[in-house]
Amino acid sequence: MKKLSLVCIALLCLARLNAQEYKPSAANLKQREWFNDARFGMFIHWGPFSIPGAGEWVMNERKVTVENYSRLEKFFNPIDFDAEKWVSTAKNAGMKYITLITRHHDGFSMWDTKYSDFNIMNTPYKKDIVKMMADECHKQGIKLYLYYSLLDWRREDYPHETGKTGQFSGRKGHGDYATYLQFMKNQLTELLTNYGEIGGIWFDGHWDQTAPEGAADRSSRIDWKYNEIYGLIHRLQPQCMIGNNHHMTPFAGEDFQMFEQDLPGENKSGLSFQQASAHLPLEACITINGSWGFNLTDTSYKSKPALIRTLVKSSSLGANLLLNIGPMPNGEIQPEFIERLNGMGEWLKTYGESIYGTTAGFVKPQSWGSVTQKGNKVYIHILDPKNASVLFDKFPFKKITKAYLLKDKSAVKYSLKNGSAAITTGFSNTEIDNVVVLDVAN
Ligand code: JFZ
Secondary structure, eight states: HHHHHHHHHHHHHHHEEEEEHOOOOOHHHHHHHHHHHHHHEEOOOOSGGGGTTTTTTTHTTTTOHHHHTTTTHHOOOOTTTOOHHHHHHHHHHHOOOOEEEEEEETTTSSSOSSSSSGGGGSSSOOOOHHHHHHHHHHHHHEEEEEEEOOOOOSOOOGGGGGSSSSSSSOOSSOOOHHHHHHHHHHOOOOOTTTTSOEEEEEEEEEGGGSSOOTOOOOOOSSSOOOHHHHHHHHHHOOEEEEEEEESSSOOTTTTEEEEEEEETOOOOOOOOOSSSOOOOOEEEEESSSSSSSSSSSOHHHHHHHHHHHHHHHHHHHHEEEEEOOOOOOOOOOOOOHHHHHHHHHHHHHGGGGTTTTTTSSOOOOOSSSSEEEEEEEEEEEOOOOOOOOESSSSOSEEEEEEEHHHHHHHOOEEEEEETTEEOOOOOOOOOOOEEEEEEEEO
């Protein structure tokens, strides 16, 4: 009996260890570093859901049955899609990677998959979007990350009975997670085998099986068996970073942490009660208007200055900004998005030094602006130009050897006494961000 319980305890410990112990490979750590330096990426929400022009949740929101939704397959014919244009748009915006929807909750696969008929090859378009994007990204030196939904509003084997969403799709059968899991593994194997190097997989949909964000108990109603999914991904492509938009503390096996419509540590969306990880790379995904997928009536576009300030603020919190576009059903990106992206790229030509490769500032964002750092340089981003000066009570460096505007290198007045630093600003201009560079030493 005693022996048996000892064996049980040993087995339990082993199981715990297995669940918790995850040692990222050297290639993975290197990719995380690259990601941390990248700071700016493009999220692309696109697929047959773009056709109704009502966002990517249209199937659920309009209570469209699987049968009726399937009609979209015959309409999806994005004749104006041009991978070269999309990737250069991202590149011109100063973005370093693209996160592309491969399969959203509606279950449509944007690539030539053997495991579902509801895919791009069965549309009039008949061309593998993921392949075209992967080839072009590799050609232009942009890393490709893939969004993959864990939740499916269409498949019978997805555990839909316990799902929070997808209840109006007309499914009658019983979910069967074992076959659904195998399906996901098969599809992920395709994505990680046929499209060259993939920067990461961006999972989403876990929350379909939990109480809402903010609830005390967010445990999942199903066991997703992430160790099997994550193990497969890291085996196929060790550098491939795994992130999961579960809005919780990262699980073992995950390589970055994302925040949805929020900067880390803020919870304006009501989706981000989780704390920012102290050691994993962070990413904030944000929309340009209020929608992820193309929305014909959503004209609430954030201004270029607002978007630039969000990029600055996320950098100052040590996070990447994954800025979303929802291209139109014909494959074109709407002019309001292009205009803002180009504007951000222009700004980054001058100010990129204070964004790329930086780490979080020694202080959190303040009412006047925020701070990023790189080596012996501290970048003070004065986002509110009304401020006459900026004070740091506990300046963490012993010396400031020089202070100047990043824009034109013109000198800026400063003082450093008894550990307190003051930067005289008082810029009477309308700059989006007056970046003051401090050369510091210890
Ligand atoms: C998820 C997706 O549902 C959405 O379509 C988009 O892809 C975004 C990036 O990620 O957003 C969510 C996730 C959870 C909830 C709402 C939107 N939720 O729990 O209410």
